[in-house]
Amino acid sequence: MKKILFIIGIFVLLNLNIVYAANDSTAVVVNNTAIDKGGKMFNGKFLIPARSAFEAMGADIIWNNNTKVLTATKNNSTVSIKLGSSKITVDGLEKSMEHITVIYDGNLLMPAKSIDGLFNYTSAFDEVNNIMFFSPRLYLHMLYYAVCRCSKGNKKHK
Secondary structure, rough: HHHHHHHHHHHHHHHHHHHOOOOOOOOEEEEEEEOOOOOOEEEOEEEEEEHHHHOOOEEEEEOOOOOOEEEEEEOOEEEEEOOOOOEEEEEEEEEEEOOOEEOOOOOOEEEHHHHHHHHHHEEEEEEOOOOEEEEHHHHHHHHHHHHHHHHHHHHOOO
């Protein structure tokens, strides 16, 4: 009987990270539009709703309820994540994530850091307003170029 209780206890402890979530909530903005569900802190890691983020990036989404795998495809690039896994598959190559994927409030959440770089998007975090931004890299490069060019132009006129 003690062995059974021990095994049940271990199982519960191993699955606590799937159930536990802090009340910390962060807005998530993709392409200058807030997605319907914000991010959550789980065990000290910031996770965001994968489906909403990928759809906002323009990816096509397939959810396989049998295997619990979400697949996002955009411009010949494919990303797959599995519920309860800390692995992400990007164009056939498996990579590690800093936290397992979890279901919270009916959404599959994944680490925000793992989305950075996918589909040529990059992220930035506004600590003052508690907002996580995702934008295409080209957009950020254009913004950087415009800011640098304007500041250089202003220096010439002083």
